[in-house]
Amino acid sequence: MGNRCAVIGVGQTKYRTKRADVSLAGMVREAALAALEDAGLTFADIDSVVVGKAPDMFEGVATPELYLADALGAVGKPMMRVHTAGSVGGSTTLVGASQVQAGLHERVLVVAFEKQSESNATWALSTHSPFSASLVVGAGGYFAPYIRAYIRRSGAPANIGMMVAVKDRINALRNPYAHLKIPNIDLAMVEESMMLWDPIRYLETCPSSDGAVAMVLASERAAEAAGAATGRPPAWVHGAAMRSEPMGMSGRDSVDPRAGRDCAADVYRQAGVTEPRRQFATAEVYVPFSWYEPMWLENLGFAEKGSGWKLTEAGATAFDGDIPWNPSGGVLSSNPIGASGMIRFAEAAQQVRGQAGEHQVAAAVDGSRLALGHAYGGGSQFFAMWAVGARKP
Amino acid sequence: MRDVAVVAFAQSEHSFSDLGWTEADLVMPLVNEVLSVTGMDRSEIGFTCSGSNDYLVGTPFSFVAALDTIGAWPPIAESHVEQDGAWALYEAWVRMQHGDIDAALVYGFGKGTIGDQVGISSLSYDPYYLAPLVPGHIAMAGLQARALKDAGFDVDPDPTPPPATDGAAAVILAAGEVARRVCSRPAWITGLDHRIEPHAIGSRDLTHSPSTREAAARAGVRPGVVDFAELHTRFEHEEVLLRRELGLDEKTVVNPSGGPRKADPIMATGLIRIGEAAARIHDGSAQRAVAHAASGPCLQHNLVCVLAADTASDLVSEGER
Numbered sequence: 001m002g003n004r005c006a007v008i009g010v011g012q013t014k015y016r017t018k019r020a021d022v023s024l025a026g027m028v029r030e031a032a033l034a035a036l037e038d039a040g041l042t043f044a045d046i047d048s049v050v051v052g053k054a055p056d057m058f059e060g061v062a063t064p065e066l067y068l069a070d071a072l073g074a075v076g077k078p079m080m081r082v083h084t085a086g087s088v089g090g091s092t093t094l095v096g097a098s099q100v101q102a103g104l105h106e107r108v109l110v111v112a113f114e115k116q117s118e119s120n121a122t123w124a125l126s127t128h129s130p131f132s133a134s135l136v137v138g139a140g141g142y143f144a145p146y147i148r149a150y151i152r153r154s155g156a157p158a159n160i161g162m163m164v165a166v167k168d169r170i171n172a173l174r175n176p177y178a179h180l181k182i183p184n185i186d187l188a189m190v191e192e193s194m195m196l197w198d199p200i201r202y203l204e205t206c207p208s209s210d211g212a213v214a215m216v217l218a219s220e221r222a223a224e225a226a227g228a229a230t231g232r233p234p235a236w237v238h239g240a241a242m243r244s245e246p247m248g249m250s251g252r253d254s255v256d257p258r259a260g261r262d263c264a265a266d267v268y269r270q271a272g273v274t275e276p277r278r279q280f281a282t283a284e285v286y287v288p289f290s291w292y293e294p295m296w297l298e299n300l301g302f303a304e305k306g307s308g309w310k311l312t313e314a315g316a317t318a319f320d321g322d323i324p325w326n327p328s329g330g331v332l333s334s335n336p337i338g339a340s341g342m343i344r345f346a347e348a349a350q351q352v353r354g355q356a357g358e359h360q361v362a363a364a365v366d367g368s369r370l371a372l373g374h375a376y377g378g379g380s381q382f383f384a385m386w387a388v389g390a391r392k393p
Numbered sequence: 394m395r396d397v398a399v400v401a402f403a404q405s406e407h408s409f410s411d412l413g414w415t416e417a418d419l420v421m422p423l424v425n426e427v428l429s430v431t432g433m434d435r436s437e438i439g440f441t442c443s444g445s446n447d448y449l450v451g452t453p454f455s456f457v458a459a460l461d462t463i464g465a466w467p468p469i470a471e472s473h474v475e476q477d478g479a480w481a482l483y484e485a486w487v488r489m490q491h492g493d494i495d496a497a498l499v500y501g502f503g504k505g506t507i508g509d510q511v512g513i514s515s516l517s518y519d520p521y522y523l524a525p526l527v528p529g530h531i532a533m534a535g536l537q538a539r540a541l542k543d544a545g546f547d548v549d550p551d552p553t554p555p556p557a558t559d560g561a562a563a564v565i566l567a568a569g570e571v572a573r574r575v576c577s578r579p580a581w582i583t584g585l586d587h588r589i590e591p592h593a594i595g596s597r598d599l600t601h602s603p604s605t606r607e608a609a610a611r612a613g614v615r616p617g618v619v620d621f622a623e624l625h626t627r628f629e630h631e632e633v634l635l636r637r638e639l640g641l642d643e644k645t646v647v648n649p650s651g652g653p654r655k656a657d658p659i660m661a662t663g664l665i666r667i668g669e670a671a672a673r674i675h676d677g678s679a680q681r682a683v684a685h686a687a688s689g690p691c692l693q694h695n696l697v698c699v700l701a702a703d704t705a706s707d708l709v710s711e712g713e714r
Contacts, residue, residue, distance in 0.1 A: 001491060001493065002490065002491030002492060002493075023521060024520065054453075055447050055453035055454060056447055056448060056475065056516075057447065057448075057451075057453055059520070060516065060520065061516060061517070061520045061524070062446065062447075062448045062513060062516040062517040063446065063475055063476065063517040063688070063689075064517070065476075065589075065694075066517050066518070066589075066592050066688065066689040066690075066693055066694065067517070067518065067519050067520065067592050068592075069589045069590070069591060069592050069693070069694075070591050070592050070593060070596075074589050075589060075590060075591050076588055076589075076590075076603070076604070076607065077588060077589065078483075078586070078587050078588060078589070079587075079589040079694065080474060080476070080480060080483075080484065081474055081475045081476050081480075082472065082473070082474055082475070083447075083456070083473055083474065083475040084456075084472055084473050085454055085457070091472050091473075094472075095472060095484060098484070098487050098488050098491070099487055101491050102487045102488070102490035102491055103490065104487055104490065124453055125453050127451055127452060127453065241470065242470050242471060242472055243468040243469065243470060243471070244441075244460060244465055244468060244469055244470075244471035245465050245466060245467075245468040245469075246460055246461040246465050246466060247457055247460070247461060248461045249461070249466060252466075257468075258467065258468055259468035262467065262468050263468075266470075378454065378457050379457075381457075381460075382471075
């Protein structure tokens with residue numbers, strides 16, 4: 001894992017359907033400046049910048065790190081642009097962390113964003129290459145069959161997805177940055193909403209958001225200095241990993257992908273986690289469609305295969321449950337796609353730093369338990385995860 | 394830094410017309426070739442990183458299809474940059490500094506022949522004030538050529554682009570003893586750095602390349618003889634500028650491979666510079682070589698890699714003897 005690395009600053013924009021008040025550069029700069037302020041730093045203190053986002057056709061700006069170099073204070077510094085599909089926010093964080101872990105840099109600024117109002121994501125996901133036919137299904141149409149397969153395999157009751165949708169939207173009411181705020185949401189409202197891709201209803205899917213998130217990642221020395229200066233503790237990286245598997249391989253289990261299990265196993269090995277449900281205080285997990293909560297509960301080892309839905313049904317993953325999942329409201333409440341993974345990583349860090357505000361999980365603060373950040377992308381084939389804690393690893 | 398070397402390099406037979414090859418068709422034989430040359434098994438590769446550009450063929454995830462070809466099973470530790478493969482190599486080199494993995498696979502690929510390169514390059518410019526004018530890479534290069542001409546350099550102020558190219562490249566990086574085991578003459582990376590400049594052309598002096606100069610200083614191009622340099626010169630006038638900023642003298646032979654003017658598979662062109670420079674060390678014709686990769690209008694973003702037949706620690710121990 002290399003040298004120690006910690007999060008010393010987190011910045012988020014508010015997530016909205018359309019941020020017409022800012023340019024792309026203005027939006028990413030808003031998040032970057034908030035992260036720098038949290039860390040008690042300025043752009044001059046940053047050694048390197050790593051930016052990530054989902055496909056460039058989501059805004060119609062190709063290789064946008066070139067255009068964003070000025071706004072992100074990157075001039076004269078190394079700048080990278082990561083793209084690993086939906087997992088990109090997580091991967092971007094890990095590419096930045098890697099530069100600290102390698103002993104190369106003291107402070108790295110990582111930024112992820114999407115301004116989905118500039119384009120149409122379902123169109124951008126459905127254009128076909130000259131060599132293959134387009135399914136014209138977008139993400140929901142792609143994942144619905146996987147969800148149906150999960151329901152059939154596990155025998156889960158039909159209302160589990162709706163329970164996740166209600167829980168995450170109620171959590172979002174405590175998060176000032178969240179996009180969707182539906183105060184009176186309940187199972188009946190979700191059930192009455194339009195069926196989009198059976199079994200995914202309108203209120204069981206993520207919104208389309210504009211927004212950006214940024215973090216300052218630091219070496220041990222820089223983290224201790226920042227923590228002393230700001231009074232806000234760092235979140236230490238205890239484990240980090242990426243895994244990918246092919247999309248088109250006969251025999252791969254796209255419902256319970258091995259890459260996800262292997263990635264979690266690698267992170268848990270580094271962090272000394274053998275019982276995730278007990279050793280994590282909370283988890284921020286990429287759940288863009290409600291049913292992905294029970295699916296990932298199993299894939300990440302929080303529940304036995306086929307029984308993830310029982311944790312959701314019993315309320316274990318609710319804000320007051322024993323293992324709260326997505327206390328921020330998750331991807332179901334805010335989804336600037338390229339940023340969504342990094343928001344998970346950042347929210348996990350804020351929990352162990354005790355900086356999560358009204359959605360702070362009490363058990364995350366005392367340092368005895370870790371928080372998990374998770375992102376996935378492509379055809380459930382790209383995974384990035386980290387485990388962070390208040391204590392040094 | 395840990396001693397890491399380029400131990401294998403392969404590139405496609407680049408084409409100036411679309412032969413109907415997918416990205417997977419381009420990448421797969423090269424991955425097999427670098428594994429075969431080193432005698433390494435896929436299981437020995439601890440990290441994989443690639444570089445590509447979705448807009449070249451107009452798909453949202455061009456790297457997904459390529460991943461299907463490299464044998465990513467059991468699942469692999471893998472990442473992707475939407476940059477030239479030279480930056481994928483940088484990411485892999487950084488990852489290898491953690492010390493827990495000894496080999497990495499890097500590849501880059503691009504199909505430049507099937508898109509409108511002026512339109513595509515324009516989409517990477519400021520989307521509010523510059524991209525709508527669709528200036529394209531050739532006109533932007535013209536601004537730099539004219540600035541150099543006006544500053545007294547003997548360059549053609551009306552640059553011509555290299556032919557659009559389809560192609561790919563693959564490299565294996567290995568550390569320490571693993572590098573020595575799989576390669577008789579590893580090309581050790583003695584320095585690797587990259588820096589970016591402002592995007593706003595009006596705020597730059599186009600007759601200088603401070604990012605190249607900074608990256609060269611940090612990568613340690615000087616002091617020391619540079620036998621060969623492979624430079625990412627898509628336009629002829631860029632060589633005189635880069636030679637000066639890199640501190641190369643007349644003895645350094647630039648682009649013995651023919652350079653990007655002879656084959657420019659976008660997103661692999663920079664990685665090929667590193668591979669070609671390494672190949673001069675592998676075959677014994679160079680002791681020390683420099684590779685350069687560039688991105689953005691008027692050389693906005695520059696990467697410099699110094700490769701040598703001896704590691705820094707080799708030289709110290711020779712001195713002790």
